Amino acid sequence: MRVVYRLQGVGAEATRRAEALALEQSIEMPVEAVTDDRVLRDVVARVEAVEPQADGTSLARLALSAESVGGDAGQLMNMLFGNSSLLDDVRVVDVQPTAALSSHFGGPNLGIDGLRRLTGVSGRALSCTALKPIGSTVADLARMTRVFGEAGLDVIKDDHGWAADARASFRERVVACQREIDAVGRGRSTRTLYAPALSGSRDDLRDQILFAEAHGVSMVLVAPMIVGVSNFSALRREFPSMGFLAHPALAGNQIASPALLGTLFRLFGADAVIFPNHGGRFSYTPDICGAIVERLRAPMHGLKAALPVPAGGMSVERVPELVAEYGHDAMLLIGGSLLIARHELPARSRAFVDAVAAASSEVAA
């Protein structure tokens, strides 16, 4: 697997740092201490290039051995950035999984096409909103879900802050919210999905999906960096017909977000990935957002494309711009900016849905 790291310094200093990084991220000991030639040949990471940059940093391209990266997603993260994450002067800029790794992890179960089949939406971008705030009662959530469903939103997700044992428990939320969207969905050509938020240990996650699936849920929200990527990857294998909407919580800023939210989340099985879009509450630039979207949708060793979900302080007013930027194969997520309408929430939600349809018709697929 090829990885590009950003290091401080240029020239001999950068080369020395790159060589140290290659050891740190593989055998974690001095080369002189290795007695097995096979390890030196097949296991130690290799420095392929160190290129000085205009800002005084260097980009170092390393090849990590397939043997060290292994078949487990957590192990991949460990070899990618386990120890180096503790350093202040090293960042991961880019990750290029091999065809073998891509095939091993398998990527999205459903991908964009599968999510279109689930929702019945074609010929336009998708719309998504969030059930907030945490602390609301089940009755409040059901009411909101009904409003959003009647407005024709495509996906209604839990806020990622909902815990399993919250005031409105996972099971209560699933039963109440799924009932609402089932009720409003009858007779429509498109189908609104309710995506409850998973949390807890692997056992909790499995129990939650089993319960949700039994109640008709076909998409769940999960934060891979919180639940652990190994668990995320295991869930994707265990539930091949479930859609996974990945949340970036705890993703940090030390691994470039196109590499983590784009390449790696898709590799491990995200069907759709939420990212903080430029111009909202977060500080990602348009270039970074464009790169995330490119990694989610571009060809990648035969993996399905994942749906980009720009979010983080978006508004109905920005829908035309967002659709123009990301095209039809994106799902726009607007949460708080709908709820702020309070008693005008139904109208505001319909305005969002209408804006997505109108903007999509202006833009080629």
Place this chain on the structure above:
Amino acid sequence: MRVVYRLQGVGAEATRRAEALALEQSIEMPVEAVTDDRVLRDVVARVEAVEPQADGTSLARLALSAESVGGDAGQLMNMLFGNSSLLDDVRVVDVQPTAALSSHFGGPNLGIDGLRRLTGVSGRALSCTALKPIGSTVADLARMTRVFGEAGLDVIKDDHGWAADARASFRERVVACQREIDAVGRGRSTRTLYAPALSGSRDDLRDQILFAEAHGVSMVLVAPMIVGVSNFSALRREFPSMGFLAHPALAGNQIASPALLGTLFRLFGADAVIFPNHGGRFSYTPDICGAIVERLRAPMHGLKAALPVPAGGMSVERVPELVAEYGHDAMLLIGGSLLIARHELPARSRAFVDAVAAASSEVAA
């Protein structure tokens, strides 16, 4: 739960950022959009203080509600730093769990006293080394384990880079290495522990511990930030007599290490915590290392003390300094610097063990 964040800027700008952070890390929506008074009162995080610092940053102390933090370790991380980790200008400086949270998560099963009972070591610091490099054969690992065990090392851990399906698989390592330390341990007053590295999903982790426990293993190595803290916490509950040696891989540098490796790893159940000591391959300062050690050992709502494990490029020559700095209640970890002795590994390992004993006798407990 009280949390101190570092923000850029001072004065009104910092106050505005702190208020935004309080919303981001709780209800994730504008206050104006909240219609439920109970949510405003009991769920929204509160800004308690914003203090300007000499370097142009501010320290903001927030109180997160128990309801939002919930009973799950992953949820706690989510509310602590989920969304904010995506920002460049916010760091977590300090975390102060309440007595209720401490009691809920429970901290170390064994703690320092329990690890002393397991190893039979009293009146001195402990010694630890690592089996390296990944890629070695089981026969190589068994031979190393025999050498380290005969030298009297207290803990022999797997390198954290070992995956379950490596050339020497988890099960092969456990059988071979545990057999060696059982053989060398007969008739001694102290007992060497072999700590194999766990990896994979929650199911994998459980299978690995069950197998290891059945083969006499009483300590395991685990990286909480890779496996997911919810899983780590669940393992600690499920295996109350197992010692958990926590590795900092993927811990990053956005949450201050005394808060993450010290307070939170201990809270979630680490009996011993490896950290990169100053003067080695990493860049932690003596102050940061001192603060980590303090968090691991200081009184904390009745939780057991956890054993600090300074590591990351230490050498036998530094043993007197390390013991003088950290005292008896620490475990010194030296890996590559022993192995570099190659055919003199037995003598070098004994020199390490002797140095720890000698340095400990110079220092008050």
